[in-house]
Amino acid sequence: MIVTAVAAERDAVTRVAPAGAPGDVVPLPLPGSQVLHRVRYASAPGAASATGAGDVLADVLAAGVGPAAASCGAATALTAAALAGAPYDLVVSAGIGGGIVRTEAAVPSSGPGPGPGTVVVATAVVAADLGAEAPDGFRPVTELGFGTVRHLPPEALVQAVAMATGALTGEVLTVSTVTGTAERAAELAARHPRAAAEAMEGFGVAEAAAAHGVPVLEIRAVSNAVGPRDRAAWRIPEALRALTSAFGMMVPALGNPASWKTVRTEDE
Numbered sequence: 001m002i003v004t005a006v007a008a009e010r011d012a013v014t015r016v017a018p019a020g021a022p023g024d025v026v027p028l029p030l031p032g033s034q035v036l037h038r039v040r041y042a043s044a045p046g047a048a049s050a051t052g053a054g055d056v057l058a059d060v061l062a063a064g065v066g067p068a069a070a071s072c073g074a075a076t077a078l079t080a081a082a083l084a085g086a087p088y089d090l091v092v093s094a095g096i097g098g099g100i101v102r103t104e105a106a107v108p109s110s111g112p113g114p115g116p117g118t119v120v121v122a123t124a125v126v127a128a129d130l131g132a133e134a135p136d137g138f139r140p141v142t143e144l145g146f147g148t149v150r151h152l153p154p155e156a157l158v159q160a161v162a163m164a165t166g167a168l169t170g171e172v173l174t175v176s177t178v179t180g181t182a183e184r185a186a187e188l189a190a191r192h193p194r195a196a197a198e199a200m201e202g203f204g205v206a207e208a209a210a211a212h213g214v215p216v217l218e219i220r221a222v223s224n225a226v227g228p229r230d231r232a233a234w235r236i237p238e239a240l241r242a243l244t245s246a247f248g249m250m251v252p253a254l255g256n257p258a259s260w261k262t263v264r265t266e267d268e
């Protein structure tokens with residue numbers, strides 16, 4: 001299953017499947033008001049196989065903006081699939097995101113730093129603002145004795161997808177408020193030296209996936225730089241094109257679900 005925030009992101013990831021034929025997107029209503037879009041990704045880029053062997057079926061959901069909407073949508077779809085006797089093998093949080101521009105923050109597989117159109121695959125899905133403010137700084141919920149603030153996608157899968165797509169790898173932060181000042185950007189970067197991108201849904205999707213014992217992956221195509229707010233500078237069409245291209249390349253790299261099974265979580 002693939003969870004995006006908005007319909008434009010959902011359509012960007014379904015555009016390549018199968019071979020771009022929109023009529024092959026099957027709508028599947030979930031309990032409540034949301035609708036999954038079921039698509040079949042060809043096993044080789046641009047080539048729909050005659051038999052369908054090796055193709056990957058995916059349900060894609062535009063669940064809304066922010067971690068709560070993402071978690072709610074993902075959990076509903078995961079539960080519906082489990083009750084139907086067809087649980088998902090993998091949950092992917094996908095969409096556009098802000099790039100944290102700092103060269104040591106990410107390990108490039110190829111290409112430049114996380115500028116517009118760069119794709120980032122998360123090595124960790126991190127809740128960056130889940131905690132408490134204190135006079136001496138921010139404390140994550142884990143320091144308060146609660147829950148987790150990190151989910152770790154299967155490492156082999158992260159590397160395989162990054163290789164196949166030419167993406168950067170790095171931590172992806174989940175925030176409820178888009179960073180809009182240089183001060184906040186610097187604070188987040190200092191707290192998360194391995195962060196490559198920021199978005200608003202990954203941790204919510206990862207919490208739902210973990211509750212169902214399903215591995216998670218997060219993929220973000222950079223639309224803007226994290227820093228002082230300048231919405232006019234967001235390169236959304238370029239980011240959506242990069243997302244489409246990444247999904248076209250990553251599906252053959254997914255390999256055998258048996259190799260994804262390790263669900264690791266780690267406290268900060």
Ligand SMILES: O=C(O)c1cccc(C(=O)CC[C@H]2O[C@@H](n3cnc4c(=O)[nH]cnc43)[C@H](O)[C@@H]2O)c1
Pocket residue numbers: 005006008009064065066095096097098099175177178179198199200201223224225226236
């Ligand atoms: O207006 C449009 O056409 C359009 C098309 C696709 C997506 C959008 C959004 O506004 C999506 C919001 C979504 O983007 C993520 N995002 C992007 N940049 C950042 C950022 O710097 N910090 C945090 N989140 C970011 C986020 O996941 C939102 O859900 C519009």
